[in-house]
Amino acid sequence: MGKAPSKSTSRASCVGPKALPLPIFDKLRDRRVILASASPRRKEIFATSDFYPEIVPSTFAEDLPHSRFQGRLADYPIATGAEKAMEVYERLVKDNEYDPPDLVISADTVVIFPPEKDTAEGGQFHGEISEVLEKPINKDEQARSLSLMAGRQCEVITGVSIVYPTIEAPGFKVQSISASTLVQFYDNSDETIRAYVDSGEGIDRAGGFAIQGLGGVLIEKIDGDYNNCVGFPSAAFWRWISELDADGVFDEAWRE
Template sequence: MPSIPRPSASSKASASSSHRPVHDARTSSIHSYALSFQFQHLPPPSPQGLAPDIVPSTFAEDLPVDAFEDIHEYPVATANHKAVEVYERLVREDEENPPDLVIAADTVVLTHAPPGTSQTGFDSLPMAAQELLEKPSSKEDNMRMLLDLNGGICEVVTGVVVVYPILTAPGYMTRSIDERSLVYFADNPREILEAYVESGEGRDVAGGFAIQQRGGILVRKVDGDYNNVVGFPAASFFRLLDLIVDEDSDFLSI
């Protein structure tokens, strides 16, 4: 399989970089790109070798969940709004040097995944069968989430969207994927859950637990991409880039 594009060790990711990649895109460097998600949650050094600019999106992340027939489209739509907002803002700030690539991700947790459900099997579940868990609003909300997850299975869905420049209107292209993993929680004593909530670690993450930190002790196994549960499905992301290179000869050359 051809190699996939990775930042070179000598290049710096900067939204103001004037360098341009040289094709073949699979071996070129992405000199100017930005991420809009909690990339810092991946343990250093990043196994993906990425060193991007972190550009928080100003998108309010307030899409109505009930507007989506398929709940899996919700994090993808949120990531799309975040990515486009960041891309358009960076272009306004420096029209001569648009970013080569903007990557945004959004992760949600869905409860009550029935045992033995495959990735495609979730598509047929009614939305009411799966409660959407985003970031807890309080310690009490965090505890409610953990009690609901405890001893059960949840589905973690991450939507990833990339934005890159093209010559035709509107001046950019978006591509997206969604990755799904099953997380199996141990049957944890209540006092363990209470101690975790008091630590405050889960307050800023979907589902109220951070699997790559102390929250990992609450989980007995993961079915699927572990990095997806952390918040960025690296393997699927790089396969997406490889697919874009196959389909778009101008990718990273504009």
């Protein structure tokens, strides 16, 4: 026997009073929206839109082999993000079939060096191989990674997936987008890099830096969306789900 049905009206709205008066926010106001990520940065980015999803971190291991994505590394964070969103959606439905999520949002951010456009045939650094940079394993590895990138660009890609309920099996649908931002580093000296590494920041970040923190001084410019570098391409996301909504994609999922 299932648990007693939850009343959706007892839930605080995920849309704050200062959110833009756009159709998508009216639609989501009384919906159960989940962010499948423990990242405080993603939560903050949503808060700048006055949007407050429920936080349910995924337990997906995030261990897809990079080799499967060679030559199209941008697909790697999409694949990881989709797994995270599905894991959370299925778990929540199992926990309480009477209160399924209306929308689960996940994101996965990776740093690629050199940018794939530069290593593909004809690219600026043709002959090099683009790699996904993980969190550095220690300070020496962090310094090595930042030295490699000094005076050059890396590519920050966030894959975003959404899961929403459908009537047909398996009972949900997944859709994904990704966004890419190029980050140009200053030709940072070893002294500056060592100073940054010694600050302790960045050791827990892919690529070994945080643009929004002390690491900002290492970076000359970006080409792309800033929030995407921090961890979530907010503007592209809202545009995307507004379009999906206008196309009627959520009509079945969000029917009263």
